[in-house]
Amino acid sequence: MTLEQLLSDYGLWAVLIGSGLEGETVVILGGLMVHHGLLALLPCIGVAALGSFIADQALFALGRRFRNHDFVRRIQARDAFASALTAFEKRPTLFVFGFRFLYGLRTVSPIAIGTTRLPFARFLTINAISALVWASIFVTLGMVFGHAIEAAFGRLKQVEDVLLVGVAVLLVGSGIVVLVRKWLTSRA
Incomplete structure (x- = not known):
């Protein structure tokens, strides 16, 4: 929702x-x-x-x-x-x-x-x-600014799937970086 x-x-x-x-x-x-x-x-x-x-x-x-x-x-x-x-x-x-x-x-x-x-x-x-x-x-x-906001959201909906994939990749990548840093810190 x-x-x-x-x-x-x-x-x-x-x-x-x-x-x-x-x-x-x-x-x-x-x-x-x-x-x-x-x-x-x-x-x-x-x-x-x-x-x-x-x-x-x-x-x-x-x-x-x-x-x-x-x-x-x-x-x-x-x-x-x-x-x-x-x-x-x-x-x-x-x-x-x-x-x-x-x-x-x-x-x-x-x-x-x-x-x-x-x-x-x-x-x-x-x-x-x-x-x-x-x-x-x-x-x-x-x-x-209702019309401008709707236009911006309309453009965002067109690229929503690409943005979702990008955010998912960013989150997973960030999680990997955090885990690697913790692992390296624990080894040091």
Whole structure:
């Protein structure tokens, strides 16, 4: 089942869940559904904002509650976590507002922020405003550029089989490289 089919079959529920789990792609496709008249604009923006808001609040709570747990400590060891904290320390309010727009920091940032002393109510307020702005932008992009998005997807469908084979080869090749490296490291 494709992402487009899920959105078509489940509408606002798919946008709600997808905006929290996946992000921009689902929300832009939600905007495309608005473009076609299958979803209404304001409810689509509302559920996209809600899904993103809930996901980020949950990740913030995870960082806050389990900051000393092994799971969070493993995440703290990542470069993205350090980058998120550095950016947060420079401009806390701006970073809380903008992390969802930063590729590579989207998931780790609310966890990192949760480990700081930022008050829960402040994160909640900024996160709600940011989620609404984010959802408005990406749903609108999908709605306004609907024809261009459809044209791009149409061209992609023509080469879908070639892309699938290419991705499969890349994944298998990457797996082999990882296994060979592990084997060489264990021998050294």
